[in-house]
Amino acid sequence: MAEQTLYERLxxxxxxxxxxxxxxxxLHTNATLNNANDKVQEFHADQYKAGYKFMVTAWSxxxxxxxxxxxxxxMFEAHKDLGLTDYEFDVTAHEIRNTLYQLGVPRQEVGEFMDIIESYRTMVVAEAA
Known part of the structure; x- marks a missing residue:
């Protein structure tokens, strides 16, 4: 029998x-993310929330x-104009990890998903000027 994908195990x-x-x-109520970056705060407007949930779900x-x-x-095109920092990436990753644990996802699957997230850091974080 073939090993289940992470998708199936989740x-x-x-x-x-x-x-x-x-x-x-x-994420929409995270003061660190919303107060540190005006572009993130603008994107987190309620009018974009349903679409954002759809896109993150489909991507995941x-x-x-x-x-x-x-x-x-x-991911580069989707984030290039937001000017995200490593700190903001870390805060978001922390929220992702906490969400997975809060929902009872086993440690192995959390680790695998977080490895996927981390692999996108260089595409999401803006280069320092």
Missing amino acids: GGAYAIAGAVDYLIDR IEKTGGPACYPGRD
């Missing part, structure tokens, strides 16, 4: 969508081995 699309729903609500499904369904831009 519970599939519904479980991932539930985790993203919880996560995005946390695809990157964990589920069906190809992410219709968005690559």
Whole structure:
């Protein structure tokens, strides 16, 4: 029998969508992220929330081995104008990890997902001027 994908071990699309729903609500109320960066604060406006949840859900499904369904831009293009710092990336990663643990995701799967997140750091964080 083939080893299950991370997507399958996370519970599939519904479980991932539930985790993203919880996560995005946390990110939208994270004072560190919203107060440190005006562009992030602007993006976290309620009018973008549903679409943001959809995009993060689709991206997570695809990157964990589920069906190809992410219709968005690559991570560099999606983040290049936000001017994100390593600190902001770390705060976001912390929220992701805490969300996964809060929802009872096992340590191995948390580690695997966080490895995926970390692999995108150089595409998301702006180069220092």
